[in-house]
Amino acid sequence: MLYNLNYIYPTFAIIIKHRLATLRVKAIRLEHLYALLLHSAEKIQPATLHPHWRHKMYKITNLPFAAQKLTFAPMLILDGKIASRAVIDTLKTEVEQIKLTGKRTPHLAAILIGNNGASETYVASKVKHCDEIGFGSTLIRLADNISEAELIATITELNNNDAIDGILVQLPLPKHISEQNIIMAINPAKDVDGFHPVSVGKLVQGLPTFIPATPYGIMLMLEHFNITTKGKHAVVIGRSNIVGRPMSILLSSNQPYGNCTVTVCHSHTPNLNEICLQGDIIVAALGRAEFVKANMVKEGAVVIDVGITRVEDPTAKKGYRIKGDVAYNEVAPRTSAITPVPGGVGLMTIAGLMKNTLQAYKAIGK
Ligand code: GUN
Numbered sequence: 001m002l003y004n005l006n007y008i009y010p011t012f013a014i015i016i017k018h019r020l021a022t023l024r025v026k027a028i029r030l031e032h033l034y035a036l037l038l039h040s041a042e043k044i045q046p047a048t049l050h051p052h053w054r055h056k057m058y059k060i061t062n063l064p065f066a067a068q069k070l071t072f073a074p075m076l077i078l079d080g081k082i083a084s085r086a087v088i089d090t091l092k093t094e095v096e097q098i099k100l101t102g103k104r105t106p107h108l109a110a111i112l113i114g115n116n117g118a119s120e121t122y123v124a125s126k127v128k129h130c131d132e133i134g135f136g137s138t139l140i141r142l143a144d145n146i147s148e149a150e151l152i153a154t155i156t157e158l159n160n161n162d163a164i165d166g167i168l169v170q171l172p173l174p175k176h177i178s179e180q181n182i183i184m185a186i187n188p189a190k191d192v193d194g195f196h197p198v199s200v201g202k203l204v205q206g207l208p209t210f211i212p213a214t215p216y217g218i219m220l221m222l223e224h225f226n227i228t229t230k231g232k233h234a235v236v237i238g239r240s241n242i243v244g245r246p247m248s249i250l251l252s253s254n255q256p257y258g259n260c261t262v263t264v265c266h267s268h269t270p271n272l273n274e275i276c277l278q279g280d281i282i283v284a285a286l287g288r289a290e291f292v293k294a295n296m297v298k299e300g301a302v303v304i305d306v307g308i309t310r311v312e313d314p315t316a317k318k319g320y321r322i323k324g325d326v327a328y329n330e331v332a333p334r335t336s337a338i339t340p341v342p343g344g345v346g347l348m349t350i351a352g353l354m355k356n357t358l359q360a361y362k363a364i365g366k
């Protein structure tokens with residue numbers, strides 16, 4: 001016999017494993033599409049349909065049932081369209097109730113400085129969601145050569161305007177303006193971004209406050225899909241004031257969907273791959289496209305991708321594609337749950353902001 005079976009069998013096993021992984025990625029994509037279609041048809045929560053649909057998908061791949069059971073670990077796509085829709089619909093109902101009482105509705109003021117394409121898109125989405133929910137909104141557009149003093153004067157006017165409940169200044173700001181001074185100028189009672197030191201201090205101490213919209217949205221997503229966090233090791237990559245830092249506080253807090261042991265990694269973490277591999281939950285919020293690779297993720301981990309980097313692509317309609325911080329196609333098959341990009345955390349951020357706006361309105365008590 002010319003062939004050594006000890007060599008051939010493992011080789012076949014590797015080829016088959018690779019083939020199955022590819023099929024699984026395809027199945028996951030179809031499953032995602034199916035969930036979106038179901039949702040747009042206002043059907044049942046797709047999360048509850050997953051086992052059924054997964055079974056159908058496995059049938060399509062024509063694998064014997066025993067192999068399907070062995071090969072496919074249950075994996076959930078944490079679909080931001082679905083989870084954010086649930087939050088937005090609840091807010092809509094609350095606004096309808098407010099309207100019935102004859103009171104004014106919550107009102108958000110957004111300040112947009114300059115012409116940053118990404119900021120324009122985010123602010124437009126925030127305003128659009130206000131309209132949909134029934135909140136009032138005011139968009140104040142300012143030239144990027146506005147002085148810090150002028151910007152602070154605008155914020156002060158909004159602070160003193162009783163018809164405004166929430167104020168946000170879209171970041172980043174032009175270089176000549178101090179982000180810290182601007183954040184400090186916002187009345188903490190209207191700080192729906194949760195960036196003011198008063199809000200951050202309360203968050204750290206576990207007191208009721210405005211939670212920054214992205215981490216808040218992630219917590220709402222964990223809640224929507226009932227992801228177990230208690231006792232888990234969460235690895236947060238990134239320590240920004242907007243996402244990484246507050247996320248680490250929330251996940252470590254003694255509250256539902258908290259109680260994790262949290263490791264915060266950043267640009268000076270030497271053994272980042274090693275630490276990521278220990279994570280039961282990974283939150284990637286470093287802003288580098290497809291940074292998290294399959295060899296950094298433990299089998300069965302929950303992966304939350306906060307990245308939204310525009311990567312040039314002449315074949316795309318807009319000339320760019322949005323990439324997450326996670327290399328989705330290779331990472332997804334290893335996970336028990338993962339957020340897609342786009343369609344994941346981004347939508348939850350809006351949901352978090354909208355909830356904060358209602359909270360500000362209620363606290364002001366108009
Ligand atoms: N820029 C990026 N994320 C945010 C956010 O959550 N709020 C504001 N104001 N600016 C941002």
